[in-house]
Amino acid sequence: MVWFENNFTKALNIKYPIIQAPMASAASIELAAAVSNAGALGSLGLGYHKIENILPDYHKILAKTNHSINLNFMTHKEPNKNDIKAKKYMDEVKKYFEEYNITEIPKLVNTTETFNKEHLDLLLKMNPKVVSFHFGLPDENYIKSIKNQNIYIISSATTVEEAKILESSGADAIIAQGYEAGGHRGTFASTYKEGEIGLFSLLPQIVDATSLPIIAAGGIANGKGIAAAMMLGAEGVQLGTAFLSCPEASVHPLWQKALSDSSSRETRITSAFTGRPARGIVNRLIKDMENKNDIIPDFPTVGSIIKPLANIAADHGDDDFLSLWAGQSAPMNRNITSKELIELLVEETSTALNNFYKT
Amino acid sequence: MVWFENNFTKALNIKYPIIQAPMASAASIELAAAVSNAGALGSLGLGYHKIENILPDYHKILAKTNHSINLNFMTHKEPNKNDIKAKKYMDEVKKYFEEYNITEIPKLVNTTETFNKEHLDLLLKMNPKVVSFHFGLPDENYIKSIKNQNIYIISSATTVEEAKILESSGADAIIAQGYEAGGHRGTFASTYKEGEIGLFSLLPQIVDATSLPIIAAGGIANGKGIAAAMMLGAEGVQLGTAFLSCPEASVHPLWQKALSDSSSRETRITSAFTGRPARGIVNRLIKDMENKNDIIPDFPTVGSIIKPLANIAADHGDDDFLSLWAGQSAPMNRNITSKELIELLVEETSTALNNFYKT
Numbered sequence: 001m002v003w004f005e006n007n008f009t010k011a012l013n014i015k016y017p018i019i020q021a022p023m024a025s026a027a028s029i030e031l032a033a034a035v036s037n038a039g040a041l042g043s044l045g046l047g048y049h050k051i052e053n054i055l056p057d058y059h060k061i062l063a064k065t066n067h068s069i070n071l072n073f074m075t076h077k078e079p080n081k082n083d084i085k086a087k088k089y090m091d092e093v094k095k096y097f098e099e100y101n102i103t104e105i106p107k108l109v110n111t112t113e114t115f116n117k118e119h120l121d122l123l124l125k126m127n128p129k130v131v132s133f134h135f136g137l138p139d140e141n142y143i144k145s146i147k148n149q150n151i152y153i154i155s156s157a158t159t160v161e162e163a164k165i166l167e168s169s170g171a172d173a174i175i176a177q178g179y180e181a182g183g184h185r186g187t188f189a190s191t192y193k194e195g196e197i198g199l200f201s202l203l204p205q206i207v208d209a210t211s212l213p214i215i216a217a218g219g220i221a222n223g224k225g226i227a228a229a230m231m232l233g234a235e236g237v238q239l240g241t242a243f244l245s246c247p248e249a250s251v252h253p254l255w256q257k258a259l260s261d262s263s264s265r266e267t268r269i270t271s272a273f274t275g276r277p278a279r280g281i282v283n284r285l286i287k288d289m290e291n292k293n294d295i296i297p298d299f300p301t302v303g304s305i306i307k308p309l310a311n312i313a314a315d316h317g318d319d320d321f322l323s324l325w326a327g328q329s330a331p332m333n334r335n336i337t338s339k340e341l342i343e344l345l346v347e348e349t350s351t352a353l354n355n356f357y358k359t
Numbered sequence: 360m361v362w363f364e365n366n367f368t369k370a371l372n373i374k375y376p377i378i379q380a381p382m383a384s385a386a387s388i389e390l391a392a393a394v395s396n397a398g399a400l401g402s403l404g405l406g407y408h409k410i411e412n413i414l415p416d417y418h419k420i421l422a423k424t425n426h427s428i429n430l431n432f433m434t435h436k437e438p439n440k441n442d443i444k445a446k447k448y449m450d451e452v453k454k455y456f457e458e459y460n461i462t463e464i465p466k467l468v469n470t471t472e473t474f475n476k477e478h479l480d481l482l483l484k485m486n487p488k489v490v491s492f493h494f495g496l497p498d499e500n501y502i503k504s505i506k507n508q509n510i511y512i513i514s515s516a517t518t519v520e521e522a523k524i525l526e527s528s529g530a531d532a533i534i535a536q537g538y539e540a541g542g543h544r545g546t547f548a549s550t551y552k553e554g555e556i557g558l559f560s561l562l563p564q565i566v567d568a569t570s571l572p573i574i575a576a577g578g579i580a581n582g583k584g585i586a587a588a589m590m591l592g593a594e595g596v597q598l599g600t601a602f603l604s605c606p607e608a609s610v611h612p613l614w615q616k617a618l619s620d621s622s623s624r625e626t627r628i629t630s631a632f633t634g635r636p637a638r639g640i641v642n643r644l645i646k647d648m649e650n651k652n653d654i655i656p657d658f659p660t661v662g663s664i665i666k667p668l669a670n671i672a673a674d675h676g677d678d679d680f681l682s683l684w685a686g687q688s689a690p691m692n693r694n695i696t697s698k699e700l701i702e703l704l705v706e707e708t709s710t711a712l713n714n715f716y717k718t
Contacts, residue, residue: 003715160622160690179538180557194625198539198557200578200587201687208691219559228559228587231711263519266553328560331519332567352590353715356362 003227003353004346008173008213008235011152012130013068015039016346018226019215020338021240022072022132023183023249024048026325029057031248031338033064038342041130042067047074048111051118058126068129070154073115075188076135076276079298088295089302096309096321106308112300115142124149132156132175135276136165136188143170154215156186158195163206163214165189175238176206178218182241182327184278185269192277196269200232207233221332223348230353239345241326245333246341254319258283262330273306273323275299281330284320362586362712363705367532367572367594370511371489372427374398375705377585378574379697380599381431381491382542382608383407385684388416390607390697392423397701400489401426406433407471410481417485427488429513432474434547435494435635438657447654448661455668455680465667471659474501483508491515491534494635495524495547502529513574515545517554522565522573524548534597535565537577541600541686543637544628551636555628559591566592580691582707589712598704600685604692605700613678617642621689632665632682634658640689643679 004016020027020035024045032042044061046054061069086108097105113119115138123131124145132154137143146153147170156175157163166174177186178199187195199218207214216229217238229237244251245259258265258281269277272289276299280286285306289296296302310321334341363375379386379394383404391401403420405413420428445467456464472478474497482490483504491513496502505512506529515534516522525533536545537558546554558577566573575588576597588596603610604618617624617640628636631648635658639645644665648655655661669680693700 001715178557178559180560193627197687198537198559198578200537200558200584201539201580204581204583205688205690219557221560222563224563224591225559227590230715231586231590232583268552328556329564331564356360356589356712 003230003349006213006235008215011172011213012041014041016342017215017236018342018345019043019070019236019238020243021183021217021238022047022070022134023240023244023325024072024074026244026249026251028248028250029060029064031243031246031250032069033061034248034338035243035342036065036067036069038339039346040342041070043070043072043132045072046119047072047134051113051122054119054122055126058128070130070132071123071126071128072132072134073119073123073138074112074135075115075133075138076299078114079110079275079301082297085295086297089297089305092292092295093305093309100312100316102312106305108297108301109304110301111304120145123151127151130154134184134186136162136186137169137171140169156217157206158185158187158202159190159197160202160205160209162187162189162195163210167210167212171212173213173215173236174206174210175215175217176203176234178202178216180219180328181217182267182279182330183325184274184276187277199229203229203232203234219327219329221329223345223350224352225329226345226349227352230349241330242333242341243338244326245335246338248338252314252322254314254317254322255324258319258324259326259330259333262326262333267326267328267330271296273303275302278323278325279327281324281326283322283324362589362708365572365594367574370531370572371400373400375701376574376595377701377704378402378429378595378597379602380542380576380597381406381429381493382599382603382684383431383433385603385608385610387607387609388419388423390602390605390609391428392420393607393697394602394701395424395426395428397698398705399701400429402429402431402491404431405478406431406493410472410477413478413481414485417487429489429491430482430485430487431491431493432478432482432497433471433494434474434492434497435658437473438469438634438660441656444654445656448656448664451651451654452664452668459671459675461671465664467656467660468663469660470663479504482510486510489513493543493545495521495545496528496530499528515576516565517544517546517561518549518556519561519564519568521546521548521554522569526569526571530571532572532574532595533565533569534574534576535562535593537561537575539578539687540576541626541638541689542684543633543635546636558588562588562591562593578686578688580688582704582709583711584688585704585708586711589708600689601692601700602697603685604694605697607697611673611681613673613676613681614683617678617683618685618689618692621685621692626685626687626689630655632662634661637682637684638686640683640685642681642683
């Protein structure tokens, strides 16, 4: 069996079972299109998009590729308004703004809506080959509409329990998101602690517990990693961090520098940037907020404070408040185009698998 | 290339590059001998042994096998005596003893010596094929003596930095211990947080950073896992948890039950049992001590309080204070003999690797 020909690639009409992670805001239209044109599956993260920008951006992608594309949405719970927590949090972060002589601290507001009826209508109109959801699946009626239109549905699990829920709720494939992964933990039904399982443990257990194609994510940076995931039963892989060093990605220069320096900079899971646990390269905000989870306002509201602060600091050359999302394999990143990366991944995977071929 | 024939197996004169983890107190003489007789490398953990029991136990193994054996020692720093901490800790745990109507709480003493001159002399006298050290390597003069006698030296790294230190300090092979692993973290030069790296990320980075044979550990429970480790560049694997369900292991029935129930019981890294971070199945002590690391006396002294308490509670049928060491793949355990396990692992590994053979 050739490793890249399986039910998953057939269902998605792609050549290689490699998904570029959606990475809302970092994965550009150019990146997604280039990845799909290279034979893998490009993804566009729409989680932070304003409703009115979704359709225009999708059309921009269609102008660049006629291959399968994955559109990604976030399915978080709406944030609770908690004035006491908000007050404590504002008191805590005020000092940062003062350092940059900013007297007016931004308001704590919800800038990102969870997947709703408007999103659904747009999705059905765009009718992509694939849709993926982060933080669980949307309402079952929504799922029914999406399935009626034969859009392939993917979502992430961080525990075996979550994988079973996704399978019984209508997912067509499941991403097993290992503890190593950069960015937001997809955890939606287990506790965050329970969801911190290394890919070596999580992947084979999810493969055993469900009958859907499983996509491995977290810590995969090269073809050896892809070959290893295949050995553990994956039918596909999703790489995020590896694509952040491609010129097509939309990554702040300070983030890019942090990725380059990642062999000497630890990554850690933190809720400091958005109110939900996500893995990034350790900087000042992560350290300062280490034991202060109880005062961090709900996802995604806290971003309305931290993003402006991060931009102001970044303009001064400081990465102190930037969300430097990265997985634990960030030190393995290579600075090549996404087309070169896909070609290299395919070649490396074949080489790794060939190493032990019988003679 | 046949996967089980490499420099590592040749150097150790073993058939299969599979090490049974030493697991002091749980890995019995019977287990180690059976594993070695089955073609893999059995290990005897001597970390908690009284000096006078080391030689007799080694002779018992020699009576059961003439294959290569690995002897394992602990190389921790001697504990600091901290009376204030000890006082706070005793106040904290007093309530547990009261529950069992024990009025006299055991004293806080150091029951386990780090690898010292006496151990060295014994080691040179026993002259095993392999010695492994946990928590780093011993003094460089000791290493010199061991190398002079051509005993193969192995130690664990939890970061790339630690792997480089081991290589430059005289190790012959390095265990890349992933975050998934059960029992004590081998971390010795990095912070414990830095050392929490999933095997998918840690293994290929250590393979790239050093030129020694790398042994993968953490979350490997079957042949698919071994095949995956090989893809990532490992020349050997070390399994611990998988052997705990073998009848030859010396595991308390309540621990055995916890392993059987592990698909519904989370594992977590805790310092509660010994004063050093180790992964075990969550029970009452782990939960109670969650945010109290600062009052836990240094490794291994706290064990002199917790072990007696664990035994008393266990006699009442409670696993509340038992160290239920287990890795994140514990739910994949199989209740078969160690000989059957080795045979199955070898067969599964070959099957996994054959899956993608070219036709």
